[in-house]
Amino acid sequence: MTLLSLIVAAAFVSNSHATTSKSNPVVSEVDKPKEFQFLSNVTEKFFVNGTNFPLVPFDIGESYAGLLPNTPHGDSKLFFWFFPSLNPTAKNEITIWLQGGPGCSSLDGLLQENGPFLWQSGTYQPVRIMYSWNNLTNIVYIDQHVGTGLSPGKSMVNNEVDISNQFNDFWRRFIDIFDMQGYKVYITGESYAGMYIPYIAEGFINKNDTEHFNLKGIQINDPTINELNVLANAVATLNHFSSIFSLNETFMKDINARDEKCGLTKFLNEALTYPPPKNFPATPNPWSDPDCLVWYDITAAAQLVNPCFNMYHLTDFCPFLLDPMGFPSLAAGPGIYFNRSDVQKALHVPSTNYSLCDETVIFSNGDRSVPSALGPLPKVIEATNNVIIGHGWFDFLFFLNGTLATIQNMTWNGAQGFQYPPTEPLIVPYTQGQVDPNTWDGGSGVLGTAHTERGLTFSSVYRSGHEIPQYAPGAAYRQLELLLGRIKSLQDTGPFTTQQ
Template identity: 45%
Template sequence: MKWCTLASALLSAAGLTEARQSLQHVGRKSPILPRSPQHAFTDHHLAPRQSSKPKFANSNTTSYAVNGTGIPDVDFDVGESYSGLLSITEDLNAAEKLFFWFFPSTNKAAEKEITIWLNGGPGCSSLEGLIQENGPFIWQYGTYKPVPNPWSWHHLTNIVYIEQPVGTGFATGNATITDEEELAKQFLGFWKNFMDLFALQGSYAGMYCPYIASAMLDAKDETYYNVSGMLIYDPSIGEDPVQTSAVVVPFAGYYANLMPFNNSFSAAIHEQHQSCGFANYTAKYLHSGAFSNECSDLFNAVFEAQFSLNPCFDIYQVATTCPLLYDVLGFPGSIDYQPVGTQPYFNRTDVKKAIHAPMETTWTSCAAKPVFAGKGGDQSEPSSFRKVPQVIDATQNVIIGHGLLDMVLIANGTLLTIQNMTWGGQLGFQSAPRDPFYVPYHSLSLADDINEKGVDPTRLATMAAAGRGLTYVTVDLSGHMIPQYAPSAAFRHLEVLLGRVESLSSVKAFTTEPDYPQVEAKSLGNGTGPSMVDVSAGGKGKGVTRRAMRRRRCL
């Protein structure tokens, strides 16, 4: 059996119909046709979960079984799942344990395949991804309660959300690791125990994901660690100045309508962009070198200045404005915001009890204490130097996705890092990313029918088609967490990673709705997102703390 490791959803489409505001207050009628009632949607997406026979119930897993109808505030059955603590060593009673929540899939194509979801940080909980990105139920910022997620990844594959390393979320024990190599070794110990617990030996699994996937490949043990691919969203894979300061001024120029700096500040940062050599750097794509502290701080200067213009600025999605929405995880965007009298969902006693979490642990979205021991934190080299290329060459199946509204890690900084990376015997991509990425029509599409003239309004974004085993894809109108902001796009990414669809330019329907009509390939044209050249030129018009970079995703 194969297995696949991945790390990193827009508001659930379940709520789109009910939440859409009427145009009556401005004397107009909504052009959108009425949608199906939400109860019909719920019945459609939950029926398979409620009627399926448990796949992994046995005497060993009983103590981990979660009551699908007993999850607090979730008023529907999420189906079969298992959660709890599991040791990182052969000693199952050791203090060092990681916390997991495992959701089996009812999709027949999944068989024993399993996808691992890891949030980044370091030290941020993967339960973030579960409840606000691609889990069976989602509870988005500012919404009343959890709702079913039609884009849950368990509709495609078995998926497990793991809180790691030690010190993250409900994971117990003392932080002793100093780098990603040691982190990966601990994870492999946990994974072997997980595979034994659920009898998944021989199945498949993506700075966490490359190191973990690399360690699994190095183990040369297909019984437990048969990696078949990796998907990383908005990743920190390169040198920090390259992914931030080198590209932040063109980013601010391109989105000048969202970051309307005055003329003097805009002129100052553009002058520094030139004097630091960043303009030449981005124009040539291929340049490596150290930057002065002044140049490295350019990113922070832009970030801090933005708060004087928009006090609710969200570095993870730069189109966000006030009001600041309440987040049940206690972390809405760039600002910690926990109203008096509330607490994070996963720190509630009733929730801990329902998912077998340690009652004495105070859960936080990201660890309050460092998860890497020592004063210097993580001592690992950027994963693009060796680990990412190793996984690409070994699996020929790596996808790096990036939301174009993300500023905590900027898309062109990631692309510059890729262009400095060698895999498959060559440096970088050999052509600019221009191929279209097609997100299929589906039963929740706003357009009820495909336009008779062949005009396709669905989502397109620039991407570099698979080059020697690597695909780079950007997503328009998405922030840092692509499955949260663009769930249907992320669903398609996973289909390609799992081998259910041949490429991101395919116009085939979603495999979960194979008969839904689609457009013809010839109507796609080019992708729509800004290219490297577009953003390097940057608008010259009007023109952080590292803690703000804590929610990186990878699979």
């Protein structure tokens, strides 16, 4: 008896989450278990047993995982883990999640940000999450490019066009395997995915093939979209959060004097006007003078005050918590979850030495592409009129004001930058928590700002760090609702569309 036959037999015993099945040329509608929407003789080799996944004390639901080739542009395979949604409005759409790095595994987003089961640092075991993105949409987590996470082989890319070509070869196969021709596609991710995603999206657009590459929007959080001298303008953020840093008066006077000498905050004050200045100010080059490399001195000083200073989330403190993803390495604990042999076997991948991030395997000579804001991002906005850039206020790797300055120097849909200040509220409706019905466990109310002009939305989240779904899951969920068209704006006060 095949795996598919066993699952079909079991389905007649338990069918508590029935949904409409997809037609399939091999498995008839009568025989196919209705709760497994994408199971067929073609996909059964990727089927993951959700009722007995290692160390997870509950059923994670229908999912599929494994490797698909990225040829002919590549010479290896990319790993994916696909979670169908039971939400009826997700029937003809698929959302992609990509981590950054470069060289970081998207399984980090699955396990600690927005996946169907959540295992945060310092916790005993995975838990359910009411803000899982597959409550809203079919979602697939992909380790790309080759050499990242569970995707085997040696990277052969020199730039983002290489990445796009290899990814698109993989993606065509994914769509055909799961019979998703014509599905609306949304691409989401964070950090260095601010480079990956606009270039991959441009590749989708250039294909002119809505059967496989029907791009409808992208979202990039705390993204790498410009040069570091724009994104990492640190002293203004230090001053705003001076009570969190608690650095001494001597240091603060010195760092501000250096900032004034180098014109760092002066640049921001001139750039962040609405509409933008006709003669946009030149960006300071901090590498021209050692006194201007203030970010490095600030982080060094912060680590003296707080040895567990986390540039990804300013309010973290000691001790480091045990982390099933193995980050930071000092807190790896008893083992890295996706390095377990039983987990890798369940995901249909050969045994490998998994690590969360490995930048050395990606661009051996550095990424030779121009920053996405200076390249494909405006084109993607114009093609979709549905792009969201999110940013956490507590991120000290890339700064909110640096991202805004980038937007103000970018031209799309016939004008440069935002014409009005991006100050409207990001409103997240109150909803009962899943852990405690009296607890709002995802964050609700006014959680930040949100502003839309000419197809681009910029949304900031007050208490979030670099990873918005991890630190503010309610806000991240709401942003996704906007991307998918479930709500009209981030000022909408209508209820969440959670599927619990």
